[in-house]
């Protein structure tokens with residue numbers, strides 16, 4: 189109902205919603221169990237995402253994109269995540285982290301080379317910033333790039349990279365060493381476009397995780413890996429802004445993942461409690477259970493209202509870093525709560541490792557960690573409030 193209100197006047201978004209639902213029902217739901225068991229998304233599903241036009245929602249039509257914007261991206265992300273949070277996460281890494289960064293910052297030649305295959309689903313994309321010792325403090329990354337003629341040689345590693353084990357195209361953040369004898373400044377970041385067949389590039393076996401098991405996560409290793417200077421995204425030493433702004437868009441789009449999880453938790457809890465009988469009646473007749481369902485419904489729709497409002501603001505060029513942090517903070521914590529409540533509503537059945545709601549809990553927890561932890565998001569919001577307070581105070585005293 190909330191979404192219908194937001195998209196009532198926009199036929200392109202209504203159409204997108206309809207055919208995303210078709211993709212989910214026809215192509216995704218039949219494969220979810222296999223994807224979770226095999227811990228991998230079939231290449232054919234990426235091609236289907238491409239056929240349904242879901243991979244280039246924020247990209248220009250000349251590269252096969254739909255140019256519909258971030259609200260469209262959020263609608264697709266929520267629908268996919270309500271069927272499979274794992275596929276939703278992989279989808280966000282491919283579209284929002286890789287394709288969207290290339291669409292915004294790549295030059296004409298780079299867009300010509302990379303975007304069409306990513307948007308058609310022929311190639312899989314990823315973005316690599318985190319390292320073992322550079323998580324929350326990502327600016328401490330140690331992957332280096334040293335120039336020799338027209339080539340940069342990358343040395344080091346990246347960790348926790350979604351789609352890392354099978355992606356073909358990576359946006360990789362590194363520090364270019366101009367003078368090997370001097371310390372590297374924190375802000376010295378350069379983004380490179382890397383192809384998986386480049387020599388000296390390797391991947392460690394994919395990681396086994398608590399949740400998001402269908403989405404592949406892995407470590408990347410760079411051993412004197414040559415990247416042509418024509419593959420620099422933006423300018424040398426100037427990628428700090430790309431990384432930080434990219435995180436804002438990433439947080440907005442990722443916030444739709446927990447919303448999809450909440451929808452799935454509510455649907456499961458409602459369906460079970462309206463069928464399960466104890467004390468000779470349906471447990472949904474008990475007011476303590478009704479309160480849980482009502483609270484889950486309210487958290488879901490308040491999350492949606494916040495998310496859709498920010499997605500619209502983003503399409504109007506008004507997404508702030510603190511709102512991006514805030515919406516992911518809110519929806520991720522609400523999703524974990526919703527999954528816990530769904531387990532509670534289902535008792536022992538919900539507690540089974542094989543139950544959908546226990547998978548939702550394991551999947552939801554990731555959203556409190558990835559793209560900046562809940563602690564880091566709170567720090568960003570509090571920093572803005574402190575700034576606003578100081579600003580108001582100084583204008584009152586002047």
Ligand SMILES: Cc1cc2nc3c(=O)[nH]c(=O)nc-3n(C[C@H](O)[C@H](O)[C@H](O)COP(=O)(O)OP(=O)(O)OC[C@H]3O[C@@H](n4cnc5c(N)ncnc54)[C@H](O)[C@@H]3O)c2cc1C
Pocket residue numbers: 281314315316317318320322323324325347348349350351397400405554557558559560561562563564
């Ligand atoms: C499944 C998965 C997929 C991922 N996908 C990607 C990807 O595609 N690309 C990519 O680049 N990265 C990816 N990441 C990495 C992710 O962004 C990092 O895990 C995240 O930034 C946190 O870093 P960390 O895990 O090293 O935790 P740490 O930074 O070590 O944090 C550990 C704890 O300390 C807290 N902490 C740290 N600093 C502070 C502080 N200043 N104040 C208060 N508390 C603090 C944290 O909040 C957390 O609770 C992924 C991670 C996971 C788990």
